[in-house]
Amino acid sequence: MSRVLVYVEHDGEAIRKGSRQALGVAASIGGAQVEALVIGKGAAGVAAKLGAYGVTKVHAVEYDGAYATGVWTGAAQSAAGDGDCLILASHTSFARDFAPRLGARLSCPQVSDIVELSGDLGGIEVKRPIFAGKAFETLKSEAGRLIVTLRPNAFAEPEAGGGGAPEINEIAVPEVPAALQTTVIEVLKPDTEEIDLTEADVIVSGGIGVGGPEGFDTLRPLQKTLGAALGSSRAAVLAGWISPDHQVGQTGKTVSPQLYIACGISGAIQHRAGMSSSKCIVAINKDPQAPIFEIADYGIVADLFKVVPAFNEAIAKIKAS
Amino acid sequence: MKIVVTIKQTFTTEAKIAVDGGAISDKGIKQIVNPYDEFAVEQAIKIKESGGAEEVVVLTIGPERAGEALRQCLAMGADAAFRVWDDSLAAPGAWDVYATVLAGALEKMKPWELLLAGWVAVDDNAAIVVQRAAETLGIPQVLVVNKLDVGDGKVTAVREMDGYREVVEAPLPALVTADKALNTPRYPTLPNIMKAKRKPLTVWTLEDIGVTAGSAGFTRTGLALPPAKTGAKIVEGEPEEAAVALADLLHTEAKVI
Ligand SMILES: Cc1cc2nc3c(=O)[nH]c(=O)nc-3n(C[C@H](O)[C@H](O)[C@H](O)COP(=O)(O)OP(=O)(O)OC[C@H]3O[C@@H](n4cnc5c(N)ncnc54)[C@H](O)[C@@H]3O)c2cc1C
Numbered sequence: 001m002s003r004v005l006v007y008v009e010h011d012g013e014a015i016r017k018g019s020r021q022a023l024g025v026a027a028s029i030g031g032a033q034v035e036a037l038v039i040g041k042g043a044a045g046v047a048a049k050l051g052a053y054g055v056t057k058v059h060a061v062e063y064d065g066a067y068a069t070g071v072w073t074g075a076a077q078s079a080a081g082d083g084d085c086l087i088l089a090s091h092t093s094f095a096r097d098f099a100p101r102l103g104a105r106l107s108c109p110q111v112s113d114i115v116e117l118s119g120d121l122g123g124i125e126v127k128r129p130i131f132a133g134k135a136f137e138t139l140k141s142e143a144g145r146l147i148v149t150l151r152p153n154a155f156a157e158p159e160a161g162g163g164g165a166p167e168i169n170e171i172a173v174p175e176v177p178a179a180l181q182t183t184v185i186e187v188l189k190p191d192t193e194e195i196d197l198t199e200a201d202v203i204v205s206g207g208i209g210v211g212g213p214e215g216f217d218t219l220r221p222l223q224k225t226l227g228a229a230l231g232s233s234r235a236a237v238l239a240g241w242i243s244p245d246h247q248v249g250q251t252g253k254t255v256s257p258q259l260y261i262a263c264g265i266s267g268a269i270q271h272r273a274g275m276s277s278s279k280c281i282v283a284i285n286k287d288p289q290a291p292i293f294e295i296a297d298y299g300i301v302a303d304l305f306k307v308v309p310a311f312n313e314a315i316a317k318i319k320a321s
Numbered sequence: 322m323k324i325v326v327t328i329k330q331t332f333t334t335e336a337k338i339a340v341d342g343g344a345i346s347d348k349g350i351k352q353i354v355n356p357y358d359e360f361a362v363e364q365a366i367k368i369k370e371s372g373g374a375e376e377v378v379v380l381t382i383g384p385e386r387a388g389e390a391l392r393q394c395l396a397m398g399a400d401a402a403f404r405v406w407d408d409s410l411a412a413p414g415a416w417d418v419y420a421t422v423l424a425g426a427l428e429k430m431k432p433w434e435l436l437l438a439g440w441v442a443v444d445d446n447a448a449i450v451v452q453r454a455a456e457t458l459g460i461p462q463v464l465v466v467n468k469l470d471v472g473d474g475k476v477t478a479v480r481e482m483d484g485y486r487e488v489v490e491a492p493l494p495a496l497v498t499a500d501k502a503l504n505t506p507r508y509p510t511l512p513n514i515m516k517a518k519r520k521p522l523t524v525w526t527l528e529d530i531g532v533t534a535g536s537a538g539f540t541r542t543g544l545a546l547p548p549a550k551t552g553a554k555i556v557e558g559e560p561e562e563a564a565v566a567l568a569d570l571l572h573t574e575a576k577v578i
Contacts, residue, residue, distance in 0.1 A: 069461065070461075092483050109537070138542050185488045188488065189485050190485060198483065250334050283553060300556050
């Protein structure tokens with residue numbers, strides 16, 4: 001039987017979607033003993049919820065500060081222990097930061113940003129996009145200890161329910177030597193609370209076709225109706241119409257929502273790199289030759305300023321019924 | 322102060338990917354310095370130009386061809402370049418081995434105070450190797466950085482987190498990885514390209530850096546192109562009518578609304 005340790009990210013109360021998906025992957029591994037690692041303020045409360053995901057033991061670190069590489073790496077090292085263990089985490093900014101260092105400490109291999117996983121420890125196979133989704137590689141590892149980070153939204157979210165209270169193993173906040181200490185001096189929050197692109201189910205995205213910063217106002221009502229995140233092309237970012245946080249693509253965010261609606265985006269290869277794994281792609285573009293139509297599932301060839309408001313109204317009607 | 326920048330040679334982002342004999346074909350493909358690494362090189366040169374460093378050295382793990390990428394960094398303004406290679410490193414999935422090799426080379430290059438790299442390579446998309454090496458070397462890291470100050474024995478950097486940013490300090494020596502808004506990389510001028518040809522480029526074997534590679538944690542068992550899309554179903558009609566029909570299709574056919 002293998003031990004699977006899932007790093008569970010949270011906001012003090014709710015479990016992050018990508019972590020719930022990782023818990024689902026853990027539970028799908030036959031006969032695995034699922035454990036979790038929870039770090040941060042409110043860790044104990046989050047730990048108590050994890051029985052419903054099939055977790056039997058939680059390593060909890062009650063910690064008041066901001067994310068710190070040394071603390072996270074040290075806690076994960078304690079939780080992993082000495083024996084065989086498959087360590088799973090959603091490929092978030094935290095995991096991207098500590099997972100490689102954990103690999104060095106545990107002297108075990110790591111693979112990142114995978115979209116499929118099969119097998120069990122000793123014979124795990126994973127699939128992951130390379131060349132920005134222009135190809136997929138399958139990799140196999142026979143290691144008994146392994147770290148795997150999962151692309152957000154590439155895995156289904158499990159049903160939570162039942163399960164007993166997990167055993168809690170409280171871990172003291174690890175000591176970090178001075179030479180390794182990083183200090184967060186300031187947290188810069190965005191002006192508005194936007195839905196995180198990487199975990200969004202629906203993304204409404206705008207490009208040069210929206211015509212200017214105010215063009216995004218045409219997309220906002222639709223974004224709201226759909227409960228979507230707002231994306232953009234790099235050209236719109238470079239034009240200064242929208243902040244870089246919204247950029248989707250090779251040098252922006254990589255997203256795989258259920259529904260991606262590209263409005264006035266031509267579909268350059270670098271843009272497609274960030275969104276081609278979306279389940280359903282809709283393109284609204286007045287140029288029938290725009291390459292975005294090659295990868296879209298549905299398209300409308302027309303002026304987006306005529307389409308989007310009517311589309312929003314129609315969606316609102318469907319949602320209301 | 323000496324700055325080391327680790328770089329990787331990658332395909333251009335426009336490259337069309339083809340599979341040939343179970344491997345990605347590099348036939349006819351233009352290779353460049355990984356775009357994020359270019360930001361790291363530019364930043365290092367900027368720090369040197371502003372008097373914050375005496376020397377900028379670039380390091381890569383790569384076959385002979387990767388020497389071209391190093392020459393480009395030298396033409397941008399780096400002072401010296403190092404390339405480590407062994408044919409056993411050609412297999413994919415060997416991030417653990419690469420980290421060991423990189424740590425070995427960086428150990429040999431000591432003393433240096435700042436290690437810069439791109440936050441991810443656009444080809445293998447792993448973002449593992451240099452961070453893993455940093456742990457082995459016992460230095461802190463600040464990743465995905467869009468603003469960087471170096472001075473007083475520390476780095477102060479603005480890093481990208483999911484949905485927010487943080488201003489972070491770390492003592493030197495430290496690793497900082499670059500994101501796209503850090504700077505605008507310069508184009509090498511012709512005189513600098515000529516000059517770069519005379520700058521030192523050292524090639525190391527694994528023996529030279531005292532590293533035995535060991536076996537990789539992963540081996541590649543398959544490679545495939547994404548399934549071809551058949552093209553969009555175009556919803557016809559007046560824009561407003563098409564919009565309503567599209568909403569309906571997404572609800573009843575695609576079932577995504
Ligand atoms: C190294 C590198 C990295 C890059 N990284 C990224 C990246 O991460 N993300 C990214 O997006 N790009 C990236 N790019 C840029 C990319 O190549 C394109 O330039 C960019 O994606 C184009 O943005 P766009 O589609 O908004 O603009 P355009 O290509 O100008 O397309 C605008 C589209 O809007 C349509 N349109 C205009 N008016 C209307 C209207 N009223 N109604 C409907 N349609 C209309 C036009 O028909 C056209 O198809 C990168 C480039 C390089 C070289």
